[in-house]
Amino acid sequence: MYRIGYSLFPKEVQSFIQNSLLDHAKQCGIDLIEIDPTKPLTQQGPFDCIIHKHNGSDWNNQLQQLSLDHPNVVVIDPPQAIEHLHNRVSMLDVVSNLKIPQGNQTFEVPKQRIEELGLKFPLIAKPVSVDGSAKSHEMFFVFNENGLKKLKLKKPIMMQEFVNHSGVIFKVYVVGDHVKCVKRSSLSDIYKETLNSVAEDEGFLLFSKISNLVEKNDEAEGGSSNEVEGYCYGAEKLVEEAKMPPLEFAMGLKLFNFDLIRNSRDGNKYFVIDINYFPGYVNMLEYESIFVDFFYDVVQEKRKKNSDGEVELDVK
Numbered sequence: 001m002y003r004i005g006y007s008l009f010p011k012e013v014q015s016f017i018q019n020s021l022l023d024h025a026k027q028c029g030i031d032l033i034e035i036d037p038t039k040p041l042t043q044q045g046p047f048d049c050i051i052h053k054h055n056g057s058d059w060n061n062q063l064q065q066l067s068l069d070h071p072n073v074v075v076i077d078p079p080q081a082i083e084h085l086h087n088r089v090s091m092l093d094v095v096s097n098l099k100i101p102q103g104n105q106t107f108e109v110p111k112q113r114i115e116e117l118g119l120k121f122p123l124i125a126k127p128v129s130v131d132g133s134a135k136s137h138e139m140f141f142v143f144n145e146n147g148l149k150k151l152k153l154k155k156p157i158m159m160q161e162f163v164n165h166s167g168v169i170f171k172v173y174v175v176g177d178h179v180k181c182v183k184r185s186s187l188s189d190i191y192k193e194t195l196n197s198v199a200e201d202e203g204f205l206l207f208s209k210i211s212n213l214v215e216k217n218d219e220a221e222g223g224s225s226n227e228v229e230g231y232c233y234g235a236e237k238l239v240e241e242a243k244m245p246p247l248e249f250a251m252g253l254k255l256f257n258f259d260l261i262r263n264s265r266d267g268n269k270y271f272v273i274d275i276n277y278f279p280g281y282v283n284m285l286e287y288e289s290i291f292v293d294f295f296y297d298v299v300q301e302k303r304k305k306n307s308d309g310e311v312e313l314d315v316k
């Protein structure tokens, strides 16, 4: 049996660790074993691979120690690479630095700053820190200067230009080499007239977890079905066959998703607005078989490397 240890928050355990996943894994010779956070990691196992969504120095030190003691245990993903996604500025750096040519299409990040200087209204104000709390998902529309002044009193936030995208967002789920694109409804376009009609003293508006409040999967409006499929394909292509290094390679991560929108004025302009570590994979069709294949490949690859000459140091 291949042994995969998992250390996730209760919310992820509840959604990700379904019987359908456990059963399918077992049939394929894979055991999924929960890591007990109250016990030292090095006293648990043995594991072929560990997946995790924990952070903090204690956990990271434990992983580091485990890697020293048992270098053949594959840790997915490296804590430093995950850390990159805990800050909304650094999370999108990689995309800004990647120039991905896809014919006429461009993939960028909306203009964003900690300071709003030089940005155009409307803006979205996002908490800089992403720590899994409800607070880190609370965002504000900022329509005008007045809204900006009021918001500034609140907390460290990042300002990002709002991009009209016809109310459709794609969540692109990545599991190693597997890429799946899921369509969701998103925020409606904001027109100049709307912006002008916002009263000066109502310069900002709170919203939270918007893509979870609207229908999931195929219920998104905006764009004909063909058009939307093409858009989705474009997103998958971006990761799967982009001529430039794909996001996974660039970020050193295997388990993440990113949110992609397309400018409603110019269909060739795509924007990555958010990247999430170990997202709600249960929303990805057939996530069970995708993960089982992934675990199998990870362990196979590790064993192949060992048999190709590396010394097996694991105590099993």
Ligand SMILES: Nc1ncnc2c1ncn2[C@@H]1O[C@H](COP(=O)(O)OP(=O)(O)OP(=O)(O)O)[C@@H](O)[C@H]1O
Residues within 6 Å of the ligand: 110, 124, 126, 136, 137, 138, 139, 160, 161, 162, 163, 164, 165, 169, 185, 186, 187, 209, 210, 211, 259, 261, 273, 274, 276
């Ligand atoms: N720059 C933008 N232009 C247009 N819409 C945006 C922009 N940024 C965010 N949105 C909308 O706001 C929603 C929430 O923003 P974002 O994805 O950054 O937040 P989040 O809390 O990190 O989301 P998640 O639940 O995916 O982690 C997006 O799904 C999208 O509908």
Ligand SMILES: O=P(O)(O)O[C@H]1[C@H](O)[C@@H](O)[C@H](OP(=O)(O)O)[C@@H](OP(=O)(O)O)[C@H]1O
Residues within 6 Å of the ligand: 011, 015, 131, 132, 133, 171, 211, 212, 257, 276, 277, 278, 279, 280, 281, 283
């Ligand atoms: O609870 P935190 O650590 O903040 O992580 C969330 C991610 O940020 C979201 O992206 C996930 O939703 P999506 O899978 O719809 O992106 C969301 O999945 P969920 O809506 O299934 O809970 C969470 O994984």
Ligand SMILES: [Mg+2]
Residues within 6 Å of the ligand: 259, 274
């Ligand atoms: Mg998002």
Ligand SMILES: [Mg+2]
Residues within 6 Å of the ligand: 274, 275, 276
């Ligand atoms: Mg997010």
